[in-house]
Amino acid sequence: MAEGEEIEHLQGGKEYNLSQDNELRFEVENNEIVQMEIKEGLAEVFGSELMKNRIYKFASGSKIAVFTWQGCKILLRGKTEVAYVSKETPMMVYLNTHAALEQMRQQAELEATRGPKVMVVGPGDVGKSTVCRLLLNYAVRVGRRPTFIELDVGQGSVSVPGTVGALLVERPADVEQGFALTAPLVYHFGATSPGANMKLYEILTAKLAEVFAMRCKTYSRIAQSGCVINTCGWIKGEGYQSLKYAAQAFEVDVIIVLDQERLYNELVRDMPSFVKIVLQSKSGGVVERSQGFRRFTRDEKVREYFYGFNCCYYPHSFEVKFVDVEIYKVGAPPVPNSCLPLGMTPEDNQTKLVPVNPGPEIVHHLLSVSLADTKEDDLLSTNVAGFIVITNVDMERKTFTVLSPAPRPLPRRYLLLSDVRFMDIK
Numbered sequence: 001m002a003e004g005e006e007i008e009h010l011q012g013g014k015e016y017n018l019s020q021d022n023e024l025r026f027e028v029e030n031n032e033i034v035q036m037e038i039k040e041g042l043a044e045v046f047g048s049e050l051m052k053n054r055i056y057k058f059a060s061g062s063k064i065a066v067f068t069w070q071g072c073k074i075l076l077r078g079k080t081e082v083a084y085v086s087k088e089t090p091m092m093v094y095l096n097t098h099a100a101l102e103q104m105r106q107q108a109e110l111e112a113t114r115g116p117k118v119m120v121v122g123p124g125d126v127g128k129s130t131v132c133r134l135l136l137n138y139a140v141r142v143g144r145r146p147t148f149i150e151l152d153v154g155q156g157s158v159s160v161p162g163t164v165g166a167l168l169v170e171r172p173a174d175v176e177q178g179f180a181l182t183a184p185l186v187y188h189f190g191a192t193s194p195g196a197n198m199k200l201y202e203i204l205t206a207k208l209a210e211v212f213a214m215r216c217k218t219y220s221r222i223a224q225s226g227c228v229i230n231t232c233g234w235i236k237g238e239g240y241q242s243l244k245y246a247a248q249a250f251e252v253d254v255i256i257v258l259d260q261e262r263l264y265n266e267l268v269r270d271m272p273s274f275v276k277i278v279l280q281s282k283s284g285g286v287v288e289r290s291q292g293f294r295r296f297t298r299d300e301k302v303r304e305y306f307y308g309f310n311c312c313y314y315p316h317s318f319e320v321k322f323v324d325v326e327i328y329k330v331g332a333p334p335v336p337n338s339c340l341p342l343g344m345t346p347e348d349n350q351t352k353l354v355p356v357n358p359g360p361e362i363v364h365h366l367l368s369v370s371l372a373d374t375k376e377d378d379l380l381s382t383n384v385a386g387f388i389v390i391t392n393v394d395m396e397r398k399t400f401t402v403l404s405p406a407p408r409p410l411p412r413r414y415l416l417l418s419d420v421r422f423m424d425i426k
Ligand SMILES: Nc1ncnc2c1ncn2[C@@H]1O[C@H](COP(=O)(O)OP(=O)(O)OP(=O)(O)O)[C@@H](O)[C@H]1O
Pocket: 025, 026, 062, 063, 064, 065, 123, 124, 125, 126, 127, 128, 129, 130, 131, 152, 155, 231, 232, 233, 283, 284, 285, 286, 287, 288
């Protein structure tokens, strides 16, 4: 049997022989679970090494690539939508990128400066999040402590949809669950596209950059390890402006452009010359996701927040009195310039805190519990303690019921309403 060919097994499961630099790609069918086991050799999933003879389980909808530098034998059990071995992967390019970043980190160590700040950009579904995960995993595997900055408000992996955040990466991502989310720093945005409130998106980008710079001042190891910034797939018009804004705010040194020559050329034109901009091809394995699937993954992300991976947590449900909280929505609806009070710009409207009276219309909405102590604190750029979902509003008793990861009472008074909704049914 030639390498790279699959062997049918009689007792369920299929074995794949991979030669070096090959990748097994598979997608798990709806409502199915696929088990994977490395029988021989060494392999990794998006930069996280796999243990031999351990069974890894992947849930419905997962799209996985198992790559091997040396060659390996893999056993797959369960229903896959597709499973094939590819010999063409850009992994060598990604590894070389890691090696170049590592040299910059070593230089930063010698000169006691900051390590590389890398931003990954490109249209939707080109593997931006995957490249971020790879680079972070490779960095942490050589002893670095890089920071992951998540600016993708739609399909982010640091917290629930409608947020931006930062995470200090201290160990490689778990193959099944991703990076450990022990203490992420999360900010409320409230929608799944930056276009919903560009001003707020910029404020939060600047805030994350400021907090990261402060951390770098305090901890030299974090400074020298640098950061990897994931961005949204919106790269035209205002989307492009937001990329430029983020590059400036973080003072990025390297921009990796995935699969878009036009974007690459625009950035070469607009960025200062000290910013290295590299164009890299996307992996042929990256799967295009439909709007429906994106909605499904957003929903799963919220479910995972409350119920844990594999439903191992039991969230709390309790009543909150209207008088005990204040709910705000960031940004008032747009009004024509001519209707604005003298001296006010439409942007001021975008940062306005609009009080929300509890009513049936907020049922199923996600709310961020702000860590702000008083209203005088800057509610917009204060990070959040966590999230709740309103499951019922009782107008007569003036209470609403919430789903919360922690027992009552809510830790703070100020709640920020998100456009993201979650129905607690499955
Ligand atoms: N080499 C590969 N083989 C198979 N699947 C892959 C591969 N690389 C990435 N994927 C899968 O493709 C999907 C899209 O990848 P990813 O989320 O990294 O893209 P993205 O550009 O960040 O998307 P977005 O448009 O949401 O920003 C993910 O489900 C990921 O697991």
